[in-house]
Amino acid sequence: MTSHQFYLDELARLVQGELIGQSDLVLVGLSSLEQAQSQHISFVNGEKYLQEARASHAGALIVTATLKNQLNNHHNFIVVDNPYLAFAILTHHFEDKVLKRGIEATAQIADSAIIADNAYIGHYVVIGENCVVGEDTVIQSHVQLDNHVEIGKACFIDSHVTITGKAKIANRVRVHANTVIGGEGFGFAPYQGKWNRIVQLGSVQIGNDVRIGSNCSIDRGALDDTILKNGVIIDNLVQIAHNVVIGENTAIAAKCGIAGSTVIGKNCILAGGVGVVGHINIADNVTITGMSMVTKTISVAGSYSSGTGQFESNHWKRTVVRLRQLADVPLTKIVKQLDHMQAQIEHLESTLKSRK
Amino acid sequence: MTSHQFYLDELARLVQGELIGQSDLVLVGLSSLEQAQSQHISFVNGEKYLQEARASHAGALIVTATLKNQLNNHHNFIVVDNPYLAFAILTHHFEDKVLKRGIEATAQIADSAIIADNAYIGHYVVIGENCVVGEDTVIQSHVQLDNHVEIGKACFIDSHVTITGKAKIANRVRVHANTVIGGEGFGFAPYQGKWNRIVQLGSVQIGNDVRIGSNCSIDRGALDDTILKNGVIIDNLVQIAHNVVIGENTAIAAKCGIAGSTVIGKNCILAGGVGVVGHINIADNVTITGMSMVTKTISVAGSYSSGTGQFESNHWKRTVVRLRQLADVPLTKIVKQLDHMQAQIEHLESTLKSRK
Amino acid sequence: MTSHQFYLDELARLVQGELIGQSDLVLVGLSSLEQAQSQHISFVNGEKYLQEARASHAGALIVTATLKNQLNNHHNFIVVDNPYLAFAILTHHFEDKVLKRGIEATAQIADSAIIADNAYIGHYVVIGENCVVGEDTVIQSHVQLDNHVEIGKACFIDSHVTITGKAKIANRVRVHANTVIGGEGFGFAPYQGKWNRIVQLGSVQIGNDVRIGSNCSIDRGALDDTILKNGVIIDNLVQIAHNVVIGENTAIAAKCGIAGSTVIGKNCILAGGVGVVGHINIADNVTITGMSMVTKTISVAGSYSSGTGQFESNHWKRTVVRLRQLADVPLTKIVKQLDHMQAQIEHLESTLKSRK
DSSP: OOSOOEEHHHHHHHTTOEEESOTTOEEOEEOOTTTOOTTEEEEOOSGGGHHHHHHOOOSEEEEOHHHHTTOTTOOOEEEOSOHHHHHHHHHHHSOOOOOOOEEOTTOEEOTTOEEOTTOEEOTTOEEOTTOEEOTTOEEOTTOEEOTTOEEOSSOEEOTTOEEOTTOEEOSSOEEOTTOEEEEOOOOEEEETTEEEEOOOOOOEEEOTTOEEOTTOEEEOOSSSOEEEOTTOEEOSSOEEOTTOEEOTTOEEOTTOEEOTTOEEOTTOEEOTTOEEOSSOEEOTTEEEOTTOEEOSOBOSOEEEEOOOBOEEHHHHHHHHHHHHHHTTSOHHHHHHHHHHHHHHHHHHHHHHHHTO | OOSOOEEHHHHHHHTTOEEESOTTOEEOEEOOTTTOOTTEEEEOOSGGGHHHHHHOOOSEEEEOHHHHTTOTTOOOEEEOSOHHHHHHHHHTTSOOOOOOOEEOTTOEEOTTOEEOTTOEEOTTOEEOTTOEEOTTOEEOTTOEEOTTOEEOSSOEEOTTOEEOTTOEEOSSOEEOTTOEEEEOOOOEEEETTEEEEOOOOOOEEEOTTOEEOTTOEEEOOSSSOEEEOTTOEEOSSOEEOTTOEEOTTOEEOTTOEEOTTOEEOTTOEEOTTOEEOSSOEEOTTEEEOTTOEEOSOBOSOEEEEOOOBOEEHHHHHHHHHHHHHHTTSOHHHHHHHHHHHHHHHHHHHHHHHHTO | OOSOOEEHHHHHHHTTOEEESOTTOEEOEEOOTTTOOTTEEEEOOSGGGHHHHHHOOOSEEEEOHHHHTTOTTOOOEEEOSOHHHHHHHHHHHSOOOOOOOEEOTTOEEOTTOEEOTTOEEOTTOEEOTTOEEOTTOEEOTTOEEOTTOEEOSSOEEOTTOEEOTTOEEOSSOEEOTTOEEEEOOOOEEEETTEEEEOOOOOOEEEOTTOEEOTTOEEEOOSSSOEEEOTTOEEOSSOEEOTTOEEOTTOEEOTTOEEOTTOEEOTTOEEOTTOEEOSSOEEOTTEEEOTTOEEOSOBOSOEEEEOOOOOEEHHHHHHHHHHHHHHTTSOHHHHHHHHHHHHHHHHHHHHHHHHTO
16 A cells, blocks of 8 residues: 555556546555455456455456456446556556655765766765766665666666676666675686686676566676576576576576576576576576476476475375385386286186186 | 673573572583583583583583483583573573664664664664664664664664565564565566566565564565564575465574465474465464475475485486386376286186196 | 786786797687687687687687697687686686775774774775774675674675674685675574574684675574685575584585584585585585485485476476375385286296196
């Protein structure tokens, strides 16, 4: 809920929907069906929410025409083809945006940095040599932009973000709190039992409309750059190693990790906790289900899995006992052998019968 | 070890234990049995530590009556029913607490924020509009409280924590360094091949006595709030997605991730690295063992698993070969077929025997 | 790529390699074979890169003698035994080092802290009572060193790092951004349905040449210390719980988690996403493959696994159906029974044959 305020017909216009009911109904918040009060608008995301919708105290509902006809106890609607999308659009109008502009007196900005006039630079932000911050970009408190970092227009960088490794960030990028972009990749040459650090000299390129959650680590490349293309969305606590390339509009859920130099295609979805090994390729339009490990190149679009859902623990323990035996059990041979033995038995039976 | 100093009889009183030995023995630290010196007190956590206890140089031991009778070479004891609990209590007396009060001159605090007189606000803390910080709460350096964040009494918020999304935090809550509370949930409406951001308008509610480790991400809700109830304890690097609800006294170990809108009951334990999918329910008193994935609602209290312990790698490789065959092996049918064939063979044998 | 500049013979001398070609060739950057231009030097990491090397526009190549003989279209070489190591060495010469020294005016440093004259303390750094920072150590902006933290010589501590719990860090240690060292371990004594916090009184000891990535959590010990020995390297988003001990030169990849009191030997390698339970030991020279869970002590050097690579999702679903049956399938008994039945069948066949 927020303190914004709209008439129902304003909201209908914002989502290009059909208004049904009281056009000057005042609405002060978007709400879930369950929590909504009379001054709130809610949305009905399909037939399975009809019962909840009927019971809702929402003042107005965003619905499809079909849903509307099943909600006779409500009187105020915005009718659209895709209520979820309409809801997504309206959230932007109820957002508490950061409206501040200018540079807080406590920010430390190198003389060579270029900050657009209508950017906002928060308290205790530190901006290094030759950095660039574009128009309408908001940088919250305590952010550190190391030398040569460039950030485009209309970006939002939340508190405690560290951007280093000369990263270049395009427009309308959102980076949530405490994320690190451009940190040094994990590169070491083993020699005589020790790890010799390979200084990482590549950078990070982040395209337009990319979204990165909180507490993520996106490392700079070793020589070439780590690249997130336009429209990539990333949840919290995600690791993107050096020289990874992620294709347009790919979505990566929380706690995934992508190892070095792996290339992921466009429009992929990685569910939570997925791990991908280094130096492989994943095709466009691939979905990886939760907590799977990807160890080999995937050349064909489709869905891939390896994470196992829960068992009752005693069942699982007995399963693992069998798993430990499994390597020495010639499964396919057993199936063939059974068929062969069955045939032998039947032959014996018919022989015996014929000799009666 | 710390620089605090107590007489043995003071410590006995603090844990309501029976003092045996020298009441004015001076003790300057709690220590492990192995590292303890004569000015330290240690605890014996059961029979299996008896040998270590006998060899310890600790000046005094916290024990049960039964354990005491088996430690004849020691002379100074505090006898209690539960030495581990007594030890837990004493750690609070050896703690180096932050005793500072007041507001450091470098903190940036909005005029509309209300800070209790005996709170501590560290260097470079930034506190936004309409925030509240309660009595005896300690906020370490560089913390960012975004607008409308409220924190109760006697809380401890460590450095570089970001609290945003209008989060409301109750009393005696501890949040360790670099954690993000109230960051935007991962909500996007797919439309025409792109991800349309759903601005997250819900908040976060954190109950009394909650403990959150370092580098965690606790997202604000989409419309309703994300809720951690009283007594929840959470380790490091944990992801709590939008609209998750976690019941009282549930413990979540490091590196777990809970996806959106999942509701977890009271008194549950999630071991390290567990992943839970979104939109499910977990009953009270459920334990999930390490690195399991929970993909379906759990309605019955008990223990659930799916993570597999280590195999020697060649054994594991051969196991995975079999796993890749397993789908096409009709396991239960094989067991039945074997029984059937065995019966057929025995019938054949008896037929043959009868014809001898 | 960087703006540094060397003659080819300078670079050859730095890696003790043999110069072939134009000694005064000016090189301004290290580059990948693919991206290199004529003013760049690249390296050829084995036969499999020969084709890429031939097509490269690099002005000079680091190669072995054998590789050199297969690259007739190139004219400028540095010939060494180990091109990857030579490359690692040269990265240090193309690094943009932080050359600043001294203390920024905005840093807050307790009077009792001791800062070496040629250390660098960045903007908004906060350093507590009795801290020590050694010579040539660089501490980037917004770092928090809590009371009694000691850091040795020539360390690099990146922005937003929190070091607390009286941690002691030796020389040439690198800690990347937003990592937390010395946070409170996850220790609670359960009593009457609640979790009683055990204040953590131990510390953290970090040896020489240790490297810790970004967004890591390294907790202080409960009573004794958490210890990372010399030469340990750790990637991003790694959890090291209280009282863990990690042996020399062990490498831990991103997203691993090590639970409390576990002791890991020397020269081990933990691939990405590995979880290790608490209170176990892992011998020297052990490798754990990606996303495995280690649940029991490993006494013998070697490679261990349990993470499963991806299956096509429908194949995986059918596999999990079988996995859920597996506990009740007596695998080894089946194999024996099959052999026994085969023998019975053959006996029947020979009996029948003999009676023809």
